[in-house]
Amino acid sequence: MTGDNCVVFLVVLTFLWTAARGDVQCIFMESCILPCSFDPGPEIVIHWVQGNKPVHSYYHNANKLSHQDKRYTGRTSLFESQILNGNVSLLLKKVEIQDRGQYKCYTSTIKGNKEQYVSVNVKAPVSEVNVEQTGDSITCSSNGIYPQPELKWSTILPSNLTIMNHTVHQTEQQVYTIRSSLLISDHSEGLEYICNVTTGESYWKATVRQQAPVTSEDSEASISCITAKTLRSLVWKFNYNQIILKKTTSPANIQYWNNWKQKVKEESESNNLILKDLSSDQQGMYTCELTTANGTYIINTFLNVPGSNQGKPTVLIAVIVIVIVIALAVAGIVAGIIHSKRKKNTSSEEPGYDLVQAKGSD
Ligand SMILES: *[C@@H]1O[C@H](CO)[C@@H](O)[C@H](O)[C@H]1NC(C)=O
Ligand SMILES: *[C@@H]1O[C@H](CO)[C@@H](O)[C@H](O)[C@H]1NC(C)=O
Ligand SMILES: *[C@@H]1O[C@H](CO)[C@@H](O)[C@H](O)[C@H]1NC(C)=O
Ligand SMILES: *[C@@H]1O[C@H](CO)[C@@H](O)[C@H](O)[C@H]1NC(C)=O
Ligand SMILES: *[C@@H]1O[C@H](CO)[C@@H](O)[C@H](O)[C@H]1NC(C)=O
Numbered sequence: 001m002t003g004d005n006c007v008v009f010l011v012v013l014t015f016l017w018t019a020a021r022g023d024v025q026c027i028f029m030e031s032c033i034l035p036c037s038f039d040p041g042p043e044i045v046i047h048w049v050q051g052n053k054p055v056h057s058y059y060h061n062a063n064k065l066s067h068q069d070k071r072y073t074g075r076t077s078l079f080e081s082q083i084l085n086g087n088v089s090l091l092l093k094k095v096e097i098q099d100r101g102q103y104k105c106y107t108s109t110i111k112g113n114k115e116q117y118v119s120v121n122v123k124a125p126v127s128e129v130n131v132e133q134t135g136d137s138i139t140c141s142s143n144g145i146y147p148q149p150e151l152k153w154s155t156i157l158p159s160n161l162t163i164m165n166h167t168v169h170q171t172e173q174q175v176y177t178i179r180s181s182l183l184i185s186d187h188s189e190g191l192e193y194i195c196n197v198t199t200g201e202s203y204w205k206a207t208v209r210q211q212a213p214v215t216s217e218d219s220e221a222s223i224s225c226i227t228a229k230t231l232r233s234l235v236w237k238f239n240y241n242q243i244i245l246k247k248t249t250s251p252a253n254i255q256y257w258n259n260w261k262q263k264v265k266e267e268s269e270s271n272n273l274i275l276k277d278l279s280s281d282q283q284g285m286y287t288c289e290l291t292t293a294n295g296t297y298i299i300n301t302f303l304n305v306p307g308s309n310q311g312k313p314t315v316l317i318a319v320i321v322i323v324i325v326i327a328l329a330v331a332g333i334v335a336g337i338i339h340s341k342r343k344k345n346t347s348s349e350e351p352g353y354d355l356v357q358a359k360g361s362d
Contacts, residue, residue: 026095028124028146028175034090034103036116041109044083048076048090049104056090058083071098097122097146097174122146124175125202129195131298133240133287137164138208138298140195141179143171149199151180156192160185189213205295213302219278223301225271225288235289236273238282244273278305 026032034048046058053069056076063078075093082089088107092099105116124146132139140151148168153161162183169177182193192209214221225234236244243257245267254267265276271290275282283305290297 023119023121026092026099026120026122028097028122028144029094031091031093032095032120034092034105034118034120036088036090036105036107036118037086038088038107038114039109039111040084040086041111043108043110045106045108045113046078046083046088047104047106049106050099050101055103058088071096092120095122097124123200126197126199126204128291129197129204129206129296131195131206131208131289131296133208133298133300135240136184137181138184138193138195139165139179139181140197140206141177142197142204143175143177145176145178145197145199146174147199148176149178149197151178152196152198153180153182154194154196156194157188157190159191161193206298207295208298209300211299211301213304215304215306216275216278219276219305220265221275221278221303221305223273223275223286223288223303225273225290225299226297227270228290228292228297230293231271232291232293234271234291236267237287237289239284240287244286275303278303280305 024032024034036048044059044061046056048055048057050069053071054067055069055072056078057064057067058078068076072092077091077093079087079089079091088105090103090105100120100122103118103120105118107114107116124144126142126145126149129140129142132141140153142149142151148170151166151168153163155161162185164181164183166180167178171177176199178197180195182195184193187210189210189212192207194208195206197204197206211224214223231249233249234247238244238260244260245254245256245264247254247267256264263275263277263282264273266272266274268274271288273286273288283303286301286303288297288299288301290299
């Protein structure tokens, strides 16, 4: 081995050594392995410690957890079958944000002892954004995020964005919840609003788009959504709050709500909704809420059902009102006539009474 090679070898060795004790990136609520190894021998003693908190101990060939800090109860274990191979890595389950910090792995045998350190970092990436929609606002929210997320609204066309109720708060578990509402002043078709929630490298984008209205033909209509390679779930809604159907890919399943099954001719591969037997009751806003591995898409389409009796109830009400008005007017006139007649006969007795009397005396 030449001198140069020797230096390279030492550098690589040092790198491997530091990497072995290096940082561990854990994910909130998932399991994480804190690596540690030693040179096995008789009379093994293992202590995993965080700060001054006992995390996990092992000696006399058994786990000893009586002094374990209660924050770690039921969440730690060693790979016992691997201990004699020199692997004393710690398996930490249901990782919490508070688990961040430096951990000491102490090992000893009759051959000697060793202390190694593992630095644990915990993050909770943005895994999904919930979108709630009403006629004039969109609310975007997400929870269980760490470190503190950011939420940004944007739009593809120039438009004034009015943001309301923007809140961020940290739960007892130290993860963040973020929520923000956008007031929609512009309902132009083709307009797209995007809500982007980010923390560190991870982000989740929710897109709300207004599509051109669709008009039914022969009581049928096809309403398009978007095609997605990585579809997780799809929900079709009517007038923002009535669920039509829910579709999931794993397991593959479609579930219909109320009587919508009779109105849906097909729920196509490309996520289009094909409707049949349409009547005025089905005229309104159709929303496709689609979740992929990348984000959420909310596509709104207004469906016109022409020849529908949409106008008729108003006409009917108007007719009824006119009839009532005429009836009242007629009644008023009649009453007025009677009243004026009565006025003329104020001194005499009731005409009806007279009549009864007359009849009775017959
Ligand atoms: C110890 O064993 C576990 C389980 O087989 C493995 O995942 C881990 O990588 C091993 N660690 C070391 C330092 O060998
Ligand atoms: C945004 O608001 C400003 C001031 O209120 C107004 O001048 C501008 O025209 C608006 N822009 C759009 C695209 O609505
Ligand atoms: C904002 O908050 C207020 C009070 O909490 C509430 O009345 C209002 O509906 C909220 N606005 C939106 C757009 O969510
Ligand atoms: C969301 O925000 C992140 C960070 O600011 C950025 O990297 C990403 O491109 C944004 N995505 C969209 C769709 O705007
Ligand atoms: C999701 O992301 C992948 C790659 O990151 C991309 O190929 C795909 O087109 C994206 N899908 C959507 C619907 O944006």
